[in-house]
Amino acid sequence: MIHRKHSTVESMPQKAGRGVSMQMLLSLQDAPNFAMRCFTIDAGGFMPHHTNTVEHEQYVLSGSARVKSGDQTFEAHAGDILFIPAGEAHSYETIGDEAYVFLCLIPKGEDCIEMVGC
């Protein structure tokens, strides 16, 4: 079994967008079927419109963001649950002066990320 503290997991800055970092909480070396990551988007930051070849299951831990996914735009807040199907273009833009922090779980399998023109 594995027991680790969120705060001890290395934070890796991400190239796409602004103010985005990722922590690998449970990797596919730790677990056989799906990976648990945590993304932080600093206040004033964003993740641009993109698609993934795998679906996302997300749980918002803190902060707020304007999320676009498919043809929907909405505000997401701490305690919200999001499911983004494989192949659906989506983006995030923080709201307010707090970082937007969310768990994002993906199944095993190659994840090809493609940016979508704005």
Add this chain to the structure above:
Amino acid sequence: MIHRKHSTVESMPQKAGRGVSMQMLLSLQDAPNFAMRCFTIDAGGFMPHHTNTVEHEQYVLSGSARVKSGDQTFEAHAGDILFIPAGEAHSYETIGDEAYVFLCLIPKGEDCIEMVGC
């Protein structure tokens, strides 16, 4: 895509243990590969020693518990990450006067639950 609020998801009391309830945040009807559940164990409650045929990926949202898994016993707190392999016996007992609330994700596939003699 799916966007829902944690607080709006029905809470289902569980038979095993004491003070245990479960919310199905993302079911295998919502998502193809793994399900996101949230378990709440009320203060003073417990979940008895048991095994599952599927692994667990867990994120503790609030509260504290004494967790036994395999040959380890430890305290888990908000912000902790746990991976419990398929087939490993485990149990939870709350600590203090706060409910222990944790996300618990499982892959698709039949989950046979077996109680383990204390």
